Amino acid sequence: MDIERINDNTVKFYISYLDVEERGFSRDEIWFNRDKSEELFWEMMDEVNEEADFVMEGPLWIQVQAMDKGLEVTVTKAQLTKDGQKLDLPDDIDDRRKMFSSDDAVAPEFDEFEPVFDEPDLKKLEYTFVFSEVDELLPIARRLMYVPIETALYHFENKYYLYVNFDEILHSDEDVKNNISIFAEYLQTSPITIHRLEEYGKEIFKEDALSNVLHYFG
Incomplete structure (x- = not known):
């Protein structure tokens, strides 16, 4: 865990x-x-x-x-x-x-609620994807060339990780859904957070990862 x-x-x-x-x-x-x-x-x-x-x-x-x-x-x-x-x-x-909630401030218990696990958050703005080779990002970079998405690229434990962050002002829920579907066509999602990548991974592109990959590898 x-x-x-x-x-x-x-x-x-x-x-x-x-x-x-x-x-x-x-x-x-x-x-x-x-x-x-x-x-x-x-x-x-x-x-x-x-x-x-x-x-x-x-x-x-x-x-x-x-x-x-x-x-x-x-x-x-x-x-x-x-x-x-x-x-x-x-x-x-x-x-x-x-x-x-609980009446006991020391050892809280569950209040009435079923099931314990809620449904997925539909307004998630941050994602991490894992893949093996940098050039796997090229088709994504070409398709999203003019879309303002914050991206960063890291290498960690023999894998590459792309961090993607959408601006809630610039991107509607539909925008996020459509753009994430493009990433999902080529890459697998990962539970690793940006904080873990920043602390333990090797930084390749801290920002504008997609445009930099297109520039250097395209």
Whole structure:
């Protein structure tokens, strides 16, 4: 399981379906069996606490995004108002994320909610793709030559990774969907985050990766 500490209140982690099965759970169980999904969640949170020192206190906001080969989970400690009653939604978590609350501020439990795992986030603006050779980007670069998309290229563990970031002002949901379909024609999506690539990968093009690939390899 890959764990990324975002800030004091937020942690993100990725678990593959293979890892889920190795822990003794099936895909059907985590989607449709509340007890099993909660058991898996708290097992993962114990691991997060050990590795990322993320102490669970009070209500939690949780988003789970289903990916091709696993699940990406974002957990944020909800902020309480001064009277200790009302929950303020964290700035970096939108109103579609689900809350698991508790009367116990030390050991929160799940409130009424089924299934535990929410549907995929339809407004995702950041993507990472993995591939073997740089020239695999050439057909994409040619097709998206005049489309303003932020891209960066890294080499990590004998693979190349393309980070893609859409501007929510410049790109509508339909734009993102159409452009991502072009990337998906040639490349495989990856759960690796840009933060991990920046820290452990070798930077090839920090920005304008597609236009640079077209210039140097086309």
